[in-house]
Amino acid sequence: MTRGHDGTFPVSRREFLALGALGLLGVSGNVPSWRRVPPQAQDSLPGTGPSGKLWDPSRAGRPFEPVRAADNDAAIQAIEKQIHCTCGCNLDVYTCRTTDFTCGTSPAMHRRVVALAEQGKTAQEILAAFVKQNGVSILMAPPKRGFNLAGYFVPSLVILIAGAILTLVLRRWSRAARPPTPSRVSSLSSAVAASPEELERLRRELDQLSS
Amino acid sequence: MLELVAGVLFATGVVWFVLRPIFRPALTGGAIGDAGDVDDGEDPEDDLSPRAVALRALKEIEFDRATGKLSDTDYDELKGKYTAAAVAALRTEMGNAGSGMRDAAASQTHPVSRIPQPACPMHGPRPEPAAVFCSECGRRLGAAPGYCARCGTVLEREAKYCHSCGARVAA
């Protein structure tokens, strides 16, 4: 969380508690990472000019390739969002390659998607190629055919049927509970044939209830 | 080694604490929950006796009409219905109380409420020594033998619990 540049103790106890409290309130976002610093020199490390060498590249994870146009291609991203990464992360390829930068699987799958797209294949064909190699489980959502249809429609069906049954039952209940008494209002006084003492007591009881 | 000794001592203490009620039942009183339990019955919403439910329904009907949710026809009809229900609940309690009094007079084996002083379920102990009803609200006082200490309902013979509110009755 903290971007302390002092290099010694990155999270002081007080700062941590404050952060924790803020975090608990869910208001963390802009607190620690956002500092208004005056515009100044580009780099604090001496001896490194523009695009200088890192002191220790191994600390920054595996070396990266520069981004290519295909990496930002919305069509390719859309395809990758339908493909399940096989690294065990349970994410789609696009999310995995843009989130878990230690993963070697998702960039490889990304390269394969790009290569297939460069061969002029459509999205459907690319997905089919992946399914052919890895099985249906490579897709983020099962294809809508056969038993998988049950996967999609059983919940809605169950809810609809339950809703229909509920409506019927409710109708029956409410009909049963409402005997046909048209002159209900006129029978009010007879329904409440209570002695004045009883009504007085009722009044007192109602007094007790907070409103 | 010291740790093991501490563990054994702690274990002995725990076993003693757990088994004490079995070997020395006298120390712990009659039923579970006597010591230090709080009574959360102060929240009026927690009272779910038929009387309280009907009374709350009456309030709610009134409020729903005031906020325009209930039509006047429905309001009249529901008001009649729930007033009748409330009166019926009151009458049951009073009727039971009346017959209960006769029962209590006829038989000494009737259960006795466990609260010694005459006390109103809403207004606490009453100053009048032989009071049967609360001088503030007219409720039956709990101390009377044969009536529930909590809600004043007449108790059935040999009852261990009030059939109306579930409060426990002293043996």
Place this chain on the structure above:
Amino acid sequence: MTILGGVCLWLAFLVGIWGALAGFVGGLQGRPDLQHSARHAVFAMCGALLVAVFSLEWALFQHDFNVEYVAAYTSRNLPIFYTWSALYAGQKGSLLFWATVLSLFGSLALLLTARRHRELLPYVAGVVCTVATFFISVMLFGQANPFHRLAYTPLDGNGLNPQLQNPGMVFHPPMLYLGYISITIPFAFAMAALISKRLDVDWLVAIRKWTLLSWLFLSIGICLGMWWAYVELGWGGYWAWDPVENASLLPWLTMTAFLHSVMIQEKRGMLKKWNLALIIGSWLLSIFGTFITRSGVISSVHSFTQSSVGYFFLFFLIAAAVASFAVYASRLPLLTAEARLESMVSREASFLFNNLLFVGIAFSVLWGTLFPILSELVQGTKVTVGPPFFNQVNIPLGLALLGLTGIGPLIAWRRASLPNLRRQFAVPVTAGVFTVLVLLVGGMRDLYAVMAIGLGGFVTATVVQEFGRGAGARHRQYGEAYPLALGRLLARNRRRYGGYIVHVGIVILFIAFAGMAFKTETEATLRPGEAATLRSPYGWTYRFTHLGVSQYDALNRQVTAAALEIERNGKRLGVLTTEKRQHVDGLGRPTFQPSTEVGIRSDLREDLYVVLAGLVNGTEQAVFRFTINPLVWWVWYGGMIVALGGLIVMWPGGGSPAVKRTQAGYAVRLVEDVKA
């Protein structure tokens, strides 16, 4: 201290078995000595487990790396707060934490429960002992003893997973655990009521309060989890329909359903069977969640390492389900409704449909979570059920539920008639339609987003109207000034109006979720001095200028930080840093793979979310991912408002009798009306 810890685990195990036996036998045979002993057993188990937790924390803080758990999850240079939270960072420790908190809750339940529920308490003690003993037995017999010692002593431990080194992770798991664990208490009361056949209305009060507590913890835990996922995991989202996330959502859904339908039982004496089933179901779902998290049966990002522990949970889940539903089934004849529904158009009916949707969503989430297993069984092929599936099934259901959030409060309890309904719905429906029109004119074309925000407008108008008309009614009846009337309205009807505040929080959450439809992102490689631009959904152009990369050492990590200057439409906003962190142990050896620390700038409208993906060929040329996430802030606000509403609902106590009496104006009139 591990000897003491181990002794305490065994002690708690034996005491737990005794407590379960004494509780059930004592309750069934009506033996006060056994009942007392069961009660004491819960307290004793709590004490023993607390000592065990203390000894594990002692080992953690002493850096006793001979203890396997300490070596696996901490290192000498781990900040102390994370050393503390290592207690629940691993499988074994979290089992201990779970059992301890359960015994603590159990003790509280035994101490705080009102006198009149005392008939239930032996069974409550028995159920708590049974469940806690199960968790302890997993530790003792499932190779999950946190006090297990290694044959050698490593020089330093492995350290905590960097993703768990986040303040959100210090609070999120305990909150979620508190939610999961406290469900056991209402479940214990439900079982106690069923076993003792004391199935009148009184048990409901005890259950409702504990369920509310559990619901509140779970809500906070889920929101903190989303926050943690957002700021730490770096994919720019907060919910991915991961099985473990689903597992926390399931009991939340069924408990929310219960909190609604319980009102029908309180007011009308209906739905007893349904409410008991919901409580038992919620508890089973919480155990199911534990099973999913710990078994590795269903692949998930959250899983603890796979172990035999899963089978223990599966066995327990099945045994508990069979036992509790057997008791439930045998008591069904005692659970008859006292009243009937008066009208199809009533609050009761709307609550029933609300329950249908809550349970329906829970079912579809469960169905989706289990479908891979089902598919493998039925058609022999593995399938993946990811976010596209869940979104497709659940977004419409969620929107329908949001609609009901606005419809329900407008319908009177018991019955409603058409002219009144028209009067009630006029303003909210107008507000909703107006919102939709504004959005459409404003150029929003995402169907679900428009619906979510439009329904949000409808529900908000409903809540405002409810408060307004309620305050108006008080103003007319008691002559209270409007602010006072509003305050009293909330204070005197905490459950109703606190619930409405929860509804407002839910609306804000839905609108924030809708904002995610307009997420935009791009990747760019920048040399120092180069800039990338990104257009936000509000039409602004953000410009990110790469300033340079610096590397430095921090307490337990080596940091590679990239700084970016940000401009919006040419106006400078400030500097954002994003980091790569290589965590090291006390000897300077790297421990985990380098992790990413996201740079986030939040404001009320949108978040800038910058991730340093990596560096090209060991130079300062860096690969960044820039994301603009609209309205994310409102997820956290919505969560806070939900929690606030929950707290208002839970706030105990009624007013003093004197105050109550002065407020009874219309009640008096009511009875006199009838007399006349």
